[in-house]
Amino acid sequence: MVPRINSMNTVTKANTVTSKNTVTTEKEAFAGSPTIQTATPTEISQEQFALEILNLDSWYGDFQALHGVTIKIPRNQVTAFIGPSGCGKSTLLRWCNRMNDTIAIARASGTLRMGDTDLLSKSIDVVDLRRRVGIVFQKANPFPKSIFDNVAFGPRLHMKANRSELADLVEWSLRKAALWDEVKDRLNKPALGLSGGQQQRLCIARAIAVGPEVLLMDEPCSALDPASTLAIEDLMDELRTQYTIVIVTHNMQQASRCSDKTAFFFEGKVVEYGPTDRIFTNPENKQTEDYVSGRFG
Amino acid sequence: MVPRINSMNTVTKANTVTSKNTVTTEKEAFAGSPTIQTATPTEISQEQFALEILNLDSWYGDFQALHGVTIKIPRNQVTAFIGPSGCGKSTLLRWCNRMNDTIAIARASGTLRMGDTDLLSKSIDVVDLRRRVGIVFQKANPFPKSIFDNVAFGPRLHMKANRSELADLVEWSLRKAALWDEVKDRLNKPALGLSGGQQQRLCIARAIAVGPEVLLMDEPCSALDPASTLAIEDLMDELRTQYTIVIVTHNMQQASRCSDKTAFFFEGKVVEYGPTDRIFTNPENKQTEDYVSGRFG
Amino acid sequence: MPESSSQSNSDQRSTPELRGRAGRMLTEKWFSYLCVATATSSVAVLCWLLYSILSHGLPALSWTLLSNPPEPDPEQAGVRPAFFGTVWVCAMCGLMTLPIGIATAILLEEFPPKSKLGGWVYGLIQLNISNLAGVPSVVYGILGLTAFVSMFGLFERDQDSQSSGFELGVTYYNQFFSEGDRAILIPVENVDDKLSVVSEGMEAYTFARDADGATIVDYSKLVPTEINVITYDDPYPEDPAVLENTLFADAEAGRVSQKSWYYFQVPFGRGVLAGAMTLMLVILPVIIISSQEALRAVPSSLRAGALGLGATPWQVVRTVTLPAAIPGIMTGAILAMSRAIGETAPILIIAGIVYIRNAPQHLMDDFTVMPLQIYNWTSRPQEAFHDIAAGGIIILLAILLSFNAIAVLIRQKMQKPLS
Amino acid sequence: GCEPAAPTVADNSVSTSDTAGSGKKMPVAAEATSTETPVSTTANTELQGRVEIDGSSTVFPISEATASEFYKKFPNVTVNVGVSGTGGGFKRFTKGETDVSDASRPIKGEEFDAANESGVSFVELPVAYDGLTIVVHKDNDWVDHLTVDEIKTIFNADTAAKSWSEVRDGWPNKPIQIFAPGTDSGTFDYFMEVVAGKKGSLRADMSTSEDDNVLVTGVSGSPSAIGFFGVAYYEENKDKLKAVPVINPETGDAVSPESSTIESGEYAPFSRPLFIYINAKSLSRPEVKRFATFYIQNAPKMAEKTGYVALPADIYKMGLKNVRSRKTGTHYVNADGEKREGPVTEVFQATNLNTGK
Amino acid sequence: MNTPESTADLNDRVRSILAADRRSLRGVRIREIGVYAVLVLCGVFSLLITIAIVGVLLTETLNFFRSDEVTLSNFLGSGQWTPLLGSTKSFGIWALISGTMLVTVIAMAIALPLGLITAVYLSEYAPRKVRAVLKPVLEVLAGVPTVVYGFFALVTITPFLQWLHGGFNVFNATSGGIAVGILCLPTVCSLAEDALQAVPSSLRDGAYGLGGTRFDATVKVILPAALSGIISAFLLAIARAIGETMIVAIACGSRPQVTGDPRDEIQTMTGFMVQMAGGDVSNFGIEYYSMYAVAFTLFMITLSLTMIGNVVRRRYREAYE
Ligand SMILES: Nc1ncnc2c1ncn2[C@@H]1O[C@H](COP(=O)(O)OP(=O)(O)OP(=O)(O)O)[C@@H](O)[C@H]1O
Ligand SMILES: Nc1ncnc2c1ncn2[C@@H]1O[C@H](COP(=O)(O)OP(=O)(O)OP(=O)(O)O)[C@@H](O)[C@H]1O
Ligand SMILES: [Mg+2]
Ligand SMILES: [Mg+2]
């Protein structure tokens, strides 16, 4: 156990440095991204931000979970949301692809934009939205089907792909999720036979198989062991070249290792938002400082 | 919210210092504790340790949860157990008052002594043991009865107290648990109407009402907000003058704030055990260092 | 709270005496004895019940009991028509109830109401289902009698018309019985026509015969035949071959019909369909509730996963929730069906006590079911009938136990962990 | 097979001879075929159809036994026999729902009217004698016999004896429990007419059931109980019950219900005929016609087999003739709608036939 | 497959796949609406059943009361139920209700204590192996058809009772009551056990942690906490006993009377309905309608019991929140 933990620490540190330096240069390595047909080059130049959240309020029944949240999430970077439990991180995330629609008492007002699309409007097609904004949850939730069927689930819903196209797509997604080599010989085995970390990567593969532009991750590593966490962090690092990633985490170390920007939430408000380096080394706000230094929470 | 958190930090720091210095002197303020009739003065002088754990192994079915654990828990001090999830902290705690008897598949071998009593022996009277070794759980679990009945529950089982004696005992316990002022006007209201923090303090009051010598606390604050956590920490600080306290916590800050000694567990073994100051500032073991500095877990 | 104590320091508090342990331990012991004794007596009751049935019924168990129709002579009596009646009724009942029940459960669990009014309606349906589950089955029997058997009296049968209100899946023939004891069948053109007068040259059929000369009663293999019509003045034919096709000119016909298994008429009458629909009322709430529980047991993380991939609610149900819940639903359905098999009162109300020799042939056929046959025999005073009733009970219990066993198997084998 | 029995019926060959439904047809030819052709001895699978029977529980054993025998000959004919009591059976029969109605009393005027109204005509067939048997528990050692008056004391609504000591001095002071057929029963009607007359009524605190088996169970389980039903149910349960001899009001003798006394009418006033009624329209169906003739031919045998008593052969002959020639109507209701009283041999005469509308 | 070139190929291919036409959302949406409509129809079906029950029972009951021979005061105020016999017909529903009540009381005297204590045993005391055997056994008991219990009552319980005490009738309330009690026992047991199991184990831990014995934990903490669940289990069992038909039809007899003597023959509401349907009357007349009036009364009684049960259960759900 000991060596694994040590190696984890070293490797992630190295990664963090690399990725941060290469964010801008790697944007060009865009070919092969499924987002290319929806995000045309002109659009890219127009907007720097994948998601713009302006003054968003949100309620569960009478309880206000978010108070005037304003965050602009940059394209092709990793943005981390941190904050104590119950501060509204997940709520905000779940508005970004309208997963909150499944909660009858959830309401929101304010602006939540993706390009020109108002994500909060009634008329928006949530099915299409969710294809464009994928989500990965805290607990890996593979379907009780085969590995192949898990990844092919989304494409089957949305595309008129034939068998070989589907196979290509599954392979590609699993490769992207760094899972291909581990599962290529047992694609027809039940996904529930995979380990926790593999399951979580499978869920990521499943999410990218429908070609989303944004990938939301709600504490994707909190149920995983250190080695799997490491694998997921590496994966995020690779995916950021093609996807805009938003990650919620309770693990300060993780946030500082993996993200480009960090937002600190407290009681439904964004207390501080800025480049990760600054938030962790030189926070402007006393609360932020207390939190990131582990003095409360 | 902001001022509260700040004050919390300052207050607890101050407390920690005081309490550590006064541990030995406050031992004398022992009169009036309900434990007096079982713990005679001669016994006190004989033994420095409330609990002696020597080479304890424990299994759940075939799974070995503890491997040769050896810890001597000093009398009238606070001992903290820390370690990643699943490392066996709760298991050890639950052997100390044989709560593990309720789990059919749990077994243990080794030595677990309280004074001269072998706590693992078959012949031991677990009912009396549990009176002497109280336990407080992670999630407050007040009975769905009135506040008074909750606190009086233990005494009614164990003592031939008349009504006024019972009332005295309840008041005394609630005062000790720093809850009396908040609930004295609604003793007959349901305990479930209290806030989370109050409920947890009620559970502590309930535990001390039967006059235990040792108080085991299994992550008593993990479900609480910062203010309630602060209140519980203050309470522990006061109780250490009369009780031996063992606390399991995931919160490094809490362990360093409140405890006199700390044991770090990893995969069923005690990796390091010693004075809290040393464990947190100058750990001997690499794993311990990684853990307390938040690098893994 | 005495005033003094609120002021006084805890240190002056007197400590009450500890209670003796012996008394508590004694209570503990006796209570545990009581529990064990009670649980044992519950098992003992079951054993008594089983013993009482086995001791009566085992000697009566025989192939005769399985294969014979009920007879006045207990030695000869059997449960065949009742057995097939049960099979028919329960199969029909399952076919109707499962889709409706599962659909209702899906509606309530997977399609949350979108508006206040919708929420109100859902609440009403949910409340209604839990109430329906508590309605005694005999009340359903009475409802079935009015609603299905007689259809509120809306389709009173016309005496002179041969047909009922509405029919489907039936071909009528006029059946004559020839002088040579053969059935001569003449197709009926118009159901309301009066019986025809026979004349030579009519389109007529007889049943085919196999090599041994035995009749094959099969309407699809009818053989066209020439009929020979005579009057009383004609000489009576001697030749058996001729006699077989000979009818008197004033011969009268009976109506026989070839009814497909799906023969359908309105009103249903006391037939299989009415029985099945009545049982449907009885077990529908059971199936809805158990399906709801099965659906609820599917972790919502799976739903969230599918929704997050852009699946519509129905796609979520079809591809994720329903497959995951199927073992649970099946288990519930099987248990509900075993309830249907054992139900007596509603069937008794619908069908009455009848002496039926044949297994039902189609949806509208008269029927009896195993429990009803058992009830019938139970109410006879002779011991011999009690014994064959017990034999019938053993058969019924064997069916039910195998149903339960299947349910348990499904629960254990097929129910994969979902997360 | 049923060939050898049926001693009182001369025309035991009808099963093949009546095929065309013609009364004019010569029995000669038929007789010749019936004894020799194999068709009559082996099962005939050609005949199809169904016969729907409902009604009296008293007649049920005969119908059930007949249906059972009939099935052996004609396995493709479905015969369903229900038990709703005579009255219940007539309610369905007069609406045309059933082909045959069992009855332990003749049809009543109002039932006849109902049948006429709905266009149902029928052939009336007496099938057996029954002795309405009054039974007590087999351990009952005090009831040696009962007079009609004592029976009235027990059963009449106005006297309604609570205990046996009220019935006759010297009998024990035990409560009387009564098990009686339901009000839809022909037996009930018959008993009520004899015991309570046209206007009176029977007491209300009796356990009633349309199923005579339940009555047997009841009486055989209660030492101080009394009940009544058709003799067949007593014959089947002789080991559990004791039949009470009834004092014949004319002769003053105590008479038990036995075949001889029932047949001779000595078992008065409780000797009575049993009937079946056959819907004339159904009778044109070969299977019903077959069943009807089969019923009549085998009635003596079946009656005896089930514990009843066969009627004089003439009555069966006449019944058969009525079936063949479709002589519909009842002999028991006169033109004014009144009931015609008298022994069956006198009433069941062609001259008495009331064909209705 | 694993060579870099093929991976590049794969990227190209996938790009074109992802760029290809999407499935028409319109078709999906239309199907969605269609499916929803079907589901709603099925959901509404259960409402229709209730409407039909109430409608049928109410109309026929009104027909019953429209008759001159029936008055509401006689129906609700009298204990004489003689629709078929006697000089004057009397329709006093209390004769039937009292029979039902007698049977129910006897049944519950058996089912409630036995069921509850067995549930306590299963939930708190039984070793896992015993539990693994006992639960299926009780499930089997619950699945046995009611005619079987009726048979058992008539053929075994009644002779046993008569052997104990000569005063028992062949048909008596006790025999049927005992059989109904046995029938309800598994219901009570499994529902009460569910309620006990639903008590969070943290409460158990709390009680043991304070030095409580099993008895203390069970009687002082778990039973009170599960009380409303247990009560709703009891109510359900009572409703079941009231509605039970075949057992009472076979074993309790057919003499409607107001009596407290458990050895006596009685008739319950359900028993009367079976007697009617078993052929005593068909389709006409006041006696026939009386069957509906009785059914309506029965329906109202069981309905109110389930309603109370629902209320109790709802309150119980909130208990630990
Ligand atoms: N479905 C819901 N109904 C009502 N309140 C809810 C619901 N979901 C969340 N909340 C409340 O909204 C607030 C914010 O919840 P949210 O899940 O966004 O917090 P979070 O920051 O993600 O916390 P965690 O780190 O524990 O996941 C909390 O107070 C929570 O209690
Ligand atoms: N009842 C049980 N049956 C089987 N295994 C158990 C049981 N309770 C605990 N375990 C296992 O024993 C190991 C130690 O568990 P324990 O609860 O002592 O860990 P812990 O250190 O308290 O963790 P946490 O911080 O999550 O409470 C874990 O691997 C756990 O899975
Ligand atoms: Mg969250
Ligand atoms: Mg723990």
Ligand SMILES: O=P([O-])([O-])[O-]
């Ligand atoms: O023979 P009955 O059933 O009408 O008495």
